[in-house]
Amino acid sequence: MSTAPDSHFDLQDFVRRVLAEDLGKGGDITSKSTIASDARFSAAMNCREPITLAGLDIAAAFFRALDREVRIERPVNDGDSVPAGTVLMRLDGNARAMLAAERSALNTLQHLSGIATLTRRYADAIAGTGAVLLDTRKTIPGLRLLDKYAARMGGAENHRMRLDDGVLIKDNHVAVAGGVGEAVRAAQAAATGLEVQVEVDRLDQIEVALAAGADRLLLDNMPPATLREAVALVAGRVKCEASGGVNLDTIRAIAETGVDFISVGRITQSAPAVDIGLDYALQ
Incomplete structure (x- = not known):
């Protein structure tokens, strides 16, 4: 460490x-x-x-x-x-x-x-599930390096440190690009050399994202039952990250759906x- x-x-x-x-x-x-x-x-x-x-x-x-x-x-x-x-x-x-x-x-x-x-409490809550706790860019301005260091000390892994060290296509990118498939194809065509992750909030977006070449999925604001369906649909083809509304009362159930990662903004934000x-x- x-x-x-x-x-x-x-x-x-x-x-x-x-x-x-x-x-x-x-x-x-x-x-x-x-x-x-x-x-x-x-x-x-x-x-x-x-x-x-x-x-x-x-x-x-x-x-x-x-x-x-x-x-x-x-x-x-x-x-x-x-x-x-x-x-x-x-x-x-x-x-x-x-x-x-x-x-x-x-x-x-x-x-x-x-x-x-706080991070340690979240990490302990998912111990043994195989899911990895991630932080986010929701940090105090000017203190990101320190806030993310503290998250590591609590047992989380760091997600993107900055906007230039990862491609993460969110809902607003999708809206402007014209759809999940369009956004992913454009990101892959840009040839950044970085993994392309895309946010999906519906099950019918998963195959579209994968067909377009997504390297990783961000399953946003899905309840545990839907997350299980999503994980089954992906069937190990790419890594899956759950995000949105995660708290200490819900994180264990989310981890037990089979997702690979869970990102929690509140560990650095709140x-x-x-x-x-x-x-x-x-x-």
Whole structure:
């Protein structure tokens, strides 16, 4: 399991931008006004609910950006599922720097671990069915690499990262192109070298899509009974992905229809931040 968000992710740039947003031009005025410049703090970061972790290295980078000498101990790793009360990180360093970095570190870790935690619930719900959980492009603008990294830490596989790394013909493409067959044939004729996936929402579109050369089907908003029919019609000729309206109450039944993949937008779009705190002890 990779613990790097993406080869294109610039950690230093991300940390710099987030800190600039929080510190403004004047820095942490409260800490400067109340704490001596050489004061030190030790701290323990812990979770206050059961969570799956994502973003520990990124959180640590905020503290290191403001205090190169900060000592950080990490007893757990991204991808771990831990109970409430688990210590995630121990820190010792300059008090002003640690307080200035605290919110940026916690915001990032709480958000990403929230995605990983919800994703793990979905992944656990379909365990043993053979279906693979996928994320989508429904991510916070500017945070896609991180959101999709968190989904991986929770047990999902990444679907398209960007519009240029996959051909996915949706209903609006079909409408403009004039039909499922027309859209698929046009995509194949474009010779992008990429797999051509097409969305179908009716059983009578399946043979049309396959005859036109579709490499994969997105079975959209079909109830389990219809999904079973669709899987039977495809008969293993291409991979099938179920999508649309999937939640924790329905995903197991969807997985048991025999689909190969299930994509769930809400794991990145609607995951609540988890409760993580940083408690200080003056040395």
